[in-house]
Each structure stands twice: as C-alpha cells, then as structure tokens.
Amino acid sequence: MDITVNILLTVATAATPLLIAAIGELVVERSGVLNLGVEGMMIMGAVGGFGAGYLTGSPWIGLLAAIAMGALFSLLFAIMTLSLATNQVATGLSLTLLGLGLSGMMGTNFVGQPGQRLPNLDIPGLTSIPVVGRLLFGQDPIFYISIALTAAVMWFLFKTRKGLTLRSIGDSHSSAHALGIQVIRYRYLSVVFGGACAGLAGGHLSLVYTPQWVENMTAGRGWIALALVVFASWRPWRVLAGAYIFGAVWIGQLHAQAFGIPVPSQMLSSLPYLATIVVLVLISRNKRLTMMNTPASLGQPFVPDR
C-alpha cells in the first residue's frame, strides 16, 4: 500500500509542472495566440526560482520570483507578436532559444549549490490518515495551486462573460474587434498569464521536483505541455487528465530504470517523447474534430485597422 501511495505521489509531482504550463498555454491559445516559448519561459522560471530561493534562503520568495520571471519573459513575446505583429511561430522559437541561453548564463554560479525546497503540507491529524492522508493533505503547495488553477481556468473560460469574450477573440479576432472588444489588451493579459504559469511550472522543477539548478533541467517539458494542449483539444479538464498520464509515463520509465529492467536506459528515457508523438497522432488523425476544436484564429497576427 505504501508503495502505491509513494508512486501516486511521485506521479503527481511529475504531472504538476506539465499541468500548470499547459493550463497557462491553453488560455493563451484560446485567445488566439500560439506561444511556442513555453520551454524558454519555464527554464527562466526555474533559474529565477532557484536563484531567489538560494540567495534569500526562502523557497517562498523563490516561488514568487519564478512566477515573476515567467511573466516578465512572456512580456517580451507579447510586445513582439502583439504590438509589432511578428510571426508567432518564429518569435516563440526565439523566446525558447533565448531563455535556454539566458538561464544557462544566469545559473552559472548556481550549479552544484544546494537549493531550497518548498515544504510539503502537514496538517496535524489529517496528513497522518492512512493512505489518503498524504495524497490529499501532504503534498507540496504547488500541487494544490495546480488543481485550483485548473478549476479556476475552467470556471473563467466557460462560466464568465470575460471568458466567453476571450474565446470569441480566439475564434475570430476581426469580429471581436468589430464588436469593440479590446483584442490586443485581452491577448496581452493572456500571454502574461501563460508566462506566469510557465514560470511557476519551472519553479516547481527547481523548488520541489529536484531542488537544485541543472542546465536545461526542463528537458522538453515545455514542448510536452504544448502537445498536451493539442491533445486536450483546448479543454482544461482534459489537460489535467493528459498531464497525469504523462506524469505516469515519466515516473514509470524512471521506476523501470531503477528496477534494472534489461532495456537500455536511453530507450526508457525517450518514452515520454515518443508517447507525445503517438498521442498527437491519435488525436490529430480525426481531422474534423481537430478543426472544430482549434481556435480559428490561432497563430494569426492581428493588426487593428481603425
């Protein structure tokens, strides 16, 4: 029983950064913007979170710094694609490349240093309940944030007027503009929200998952988060399910390596990436379904004419 609980806990820990980054990107894409810079914003959040935690000695300040770093970095993307109408694919790519370089440079002095870890929740009486206690009341704070965030985004997008407006912008920015909606303002806020989420996801990696700084420690998770949004056909609860499936794949291959299964470890390590491809194929082969769910103006630059 204990082993099962432990495995479930590690799956949740692996799924949380994917979930947060993907939920953020989902909002961005629902507003019609494709930000391929998730990996870059995530790694910036990771280095910012680790650095602030290490320098101040407080993981909570690290957490805030991670969020701020991601948001700030995404602002760069917003200015480029929204105010200067640059190509979103190319700009997102350059955000990732810049983030990987910048984080490596900023983190030079952090390599090998001991980091700060966010403490797990510990409620006397509740956390010690057998089996469910640790699953429900004994996880790291970002886990709870991720669940709350998913619920909040679900509520915002589908139960509020502003959420409806945001979705309508993603489906047709020119109609939304004609109705007097501030397309660019909504998109700015969405992109920065997505950046804050990606930063938080990166902070989870360097403040909870492995509390240390390793170059390129995101290891493609930002890209997997992007794939998750497609896999989830832009629905928050499916992102949640997808993130946990991928968390399970990620943890499963680590356990398999630890058990010494006679398969090369590199092959096991490549499983999450191969699984991403397989999942994308399965979900995209139904062309009509994909077309129906994709925000219609996704990735197209918008320049308001007066």
Next chain:
Amino acid sequence: MMRLELVKRPQRSMLFSALSPFIAFVLTMIAGAIMFALLGVNPLNAFQIYFIEPISQVWQLHELAIKAAPLILIAVGLSVCYKANIWNIGAEGQFILGGIVGSIIPVLFPQFEGPLVLPLMLLLGMVGGAAYAAIPALLKTRFNTNEILTSLMLVYVAQLFLDWLVRGPWRDPKGFNFPQTIQFNESAILPELMPESGRANWGFVFALVAAVLIWILMSRMLKGFEVRVLGSSPRAGRFAGFGLNRMVFFAFLLSGALAGLAGISEVSGAIGQLQPVISPGYGFTAIIVAFLGRLNPLGIVAAGLVLALTYLGGEAVQSALGISDKVARVFQGMLLFFVLGCDTLIHYRIRLIGLAAPKLETAPKLEEAR
C-alpha cells in the same frame, strides 16, 4: 503613456528589407553592451575579445568556416521549409541521425578503405537525415499531426539514441570505457582544404555549393515558385495544381538530407569519431541563421558566418573573461528577436501615439495585400 500603432504599407519596403538585418545587428550590439556592463565587464573590451580577436588570424578564419559550414548547410534547407510555411524545427535530430548513419561504414567496417568510402558515407548521411525528417512529414500528411511538435520530440529521441550507441554497441572496445566509437580510418576523414594554414575542411565547400544550388532552385526553377506560392497562399497553390502533401515531403526530405550531410561532415571532418554529443545546437542556431539571412540562400551564407562568430566569441570570452560561454546563445537569441522585430518595418510603418491624443485622421483604405 504612449502606444505603438502599425500602419500597413501599400507595398513591402525594399529599403527596410535590406536594412533590417543591419539594424537588428546594431540593436543586438547595444543590448550586448548593456549585458556586458551588467556583468561588470567593459563592453568595448568585451566586444574586442568577442568579435574581433577570434577572426584576426588566418587559422582562426578556418575555425570560423568549420562552425559556419553546418549552420549554412542546415539553414538553406530550412529556408525552403519556412518559405513553404512548413515548420521543421527538428534539424538538430536530423543532423545527429546523419552523423550516425554516415558513420556506419567507418565504425562497423573499419577494414573498408579507399576512395569510395567518403562519398558513400556522405550519401548515407544524407539518407539518414532525410529518412528521419520523413517521419514528421509522413505524420503530417497522413495524420494531420503538428510537425513542429513531432520534429522537435524526435530531437530528444535522436540524442538519446546516439548516447546509447556510443556507450553501448558502438563503443570502442579499446577506448578505456570512454563513451566514443573508434577513431575513423584515414579514408573516412573529410580532407582539409588548405592543411598548411588551418583545419577548415570540405564541409564549407559543401555549404557554399548547397547555398548556390538552393538559390538557383528557388529563383530560377518551377519548384521554387511552387514553394513560394504554397507558402504564401495554399489556396492559390491548390488552384495551380500544386500538391501540398508532396510539398511537405519535398521540404522535409530536402532539409533533412542537408542536415544529415552537415552531421556526417561534422563527424568525419571536425571530430573524427562519434561521441555522445556531436553538435553544440547547430540545428537550432540554424533556425536563427535562416531568418537572419531573410530565408535567402545567399543571405544565409553571410548570416552563417556571423552566427559562427558568436560561437567563437563565446569561447573567447569564456577563457579571457571567465564569462559563461552561454553568452553565445544569448547573443543568438537576441539577434533573432531583433531581426523579427525589425522585419515588421518591411510591411508596416510604426507610429507612436499618445493615448490621450484625439484620433482625427483616418487610415487610408488599402486592399488587403495578402
């Protein structure tokens, strides 16, 4: 509070089309100077070490050519993809597969020597890169799968595959357990161009030839026209009878083959054996090269040399000033950012307006250019 406003130009500005890479370069320099100052280094001194010293002697120009060759080879292939609006961003993986498949002969059949070895290796490298690029192309055409994500995921798979090969089945049995293959024999080594003055090898010639050939393809042949039509308007392309699926395969196979050629040239020229890591991110930097060169093969040659210099400069400041060589990646990222930003000037006029200012003038009515 000020606000940016874009006003569409009636037609693209030739002036800014030519100027924008240079403006971007100047802006990168300014941002770089600020960065060096923040790091506590005199910017002028740093620039001297970063951009001037690495190319002040003849042997250093050879090193520049070695770094530029793979960048140019990959980027000219990618330019065809991007012109056709097809997003192959997995060139890094195709580069690695080219290196692996091209190394089959020298690693598994080291007794095989003679003048045939090298051409066969290069051919196999191209086949390897093209075959690996065929995967995202197939998935896109058959299953409508997003090629950006699949081609990128395959990069990680390729890196792990190479790692497994050189630590496992292909490891040099007499190599003291180092994760590397045997040293290639003499006939499997790409010859140097001018051994008396430096290390540059034939890879650089391949890059220049590829750039010229792709330039001819794109500007003088029907296929190039097809690429451009399908890229700017798939609908118009369909009416003209151009097949989008065929174009996806064409672009992926071409860019994959060139990335594969770059991979085997790097392995057999600059390295001489397979190692766990054979590329300092050439496949990704080449994306920057392609855009900086305006997706034009001849512009890409110039851009490749500039980006190669950022690699050399990064190494130089690391050893001279103790700054992380990641500074190269930062320069590359900033350069791409500024290029993309400056490209806006080609299609739009930028106007700064105060939020409070009354909007009296009406925009001229323009036909949608695209």
